[in-house]
């Protein structure tokens with residue numbers, strides 16, 4: 001199956017949490033890391049999040065630097081990468097920041113089980129891709145995004161989408177910024193939640209880079225394919 005090059009960017013506490021037990025967004029990294037994240041967005045064809053992240057954080061997912069936006073426009077692209085939400089039941093609010101802020105394409109990936117009336121309303125602001133029956137079939141979705149010309153896809157969480165993508169073998173690399181704080185809480189989202197691997201299937205990684213950044217560390221990982229494990 002042909003799919004885009006896929007990477008995740010995430011910020012976690014020293015105990016692996018990406019937000020609090022109330023799913024409240026925490027500032028884990030500082031401005032240097034946010035600028036790095038902005039460059040990654042600007043260099044991508046699309047940025048994708050799960051509906052849980054939209055409902056919790058309402059991110060705009062826009063490129064923030066005027067210079068980077070200008071570079072995109074002068075190379076014939078929209079000022080923002082396409083912004084994509086994985087949203088099986090079409091729960092995306094019609095007034096989400098993703099619609100209100102910035103120019104560029106929006107794509108909502110729904111399943112066949114999404115209510116048709118809500119899908120019709122979302123169609124006024126976004127391209128709708130249908131993949132899967134009850135939940136979004138991420139493999140089908142990746143193949144469809146490739147067909148739409150998306151070569152480089154950045155994932156910005158959350159925990160369930162990260163798990164879905166990694167457990168389906170759909171991620172090539174990921175960055176984790178590990179910040180100098182402990183959030184705690186057994187129900188607080190971690191980098192990957194979902195059902196978890198059994199011992200024989202555990203995903204192996206190769207460490208590509210480690211860099212001290214601000215008060216934390218930035219790690220870059222390659223996800224090993226079955227043949228490389």
Ligand SMILES: NC(=O)C1=CN([C@@H]2O[C@H](COP(=O)(O)OP(=O)(O)OC[C@H]3O[C@@H](n4cnc5c(N)ncnc54)[C@H](O)[C@@H]3O)[C@@H](O)[C@H]2O)C=CC1
Pocket residue numbers: 009010011012018019020023024025026028049050051052053054056057086087088089135136137138156157158159160161162163164165189193
């Ligand atoms: N620190 C960081 O870097 C970031 C932290 N977050 C945090 O993550 C939390 C949100 O994470 P989650 O609640 O886990 O939501 P999520 O953002 O991972 O979205 C999960 C939802 O995606 C949908 N989905 C549809 N098909 C799917 C499939 N096949 N596989 C996986 N998901 C599928 C489901 O409706 C599922 O509930 C928030 O608390 C947010 O603050 C989010 C992004 C970045």
Ligand SMILES: Nc1nc(O)c(N)c(N[C@@H]2O[C@H](COP(=O)(O)O)[C@@H](O)[C@H]2O)n1
Pocket residue numbers: 009010011025026027028029030033037049053057058059060061062156157177
């Ligand atoms: N990389 C990173 N570091 C942190 O410290 C964070 N709290 C987050 N959170 C995610 O960043 C996104 C913000 O997007 P916009 O500024 O609205 O464009 C959002 O998805 C947060 O969950 N990330």
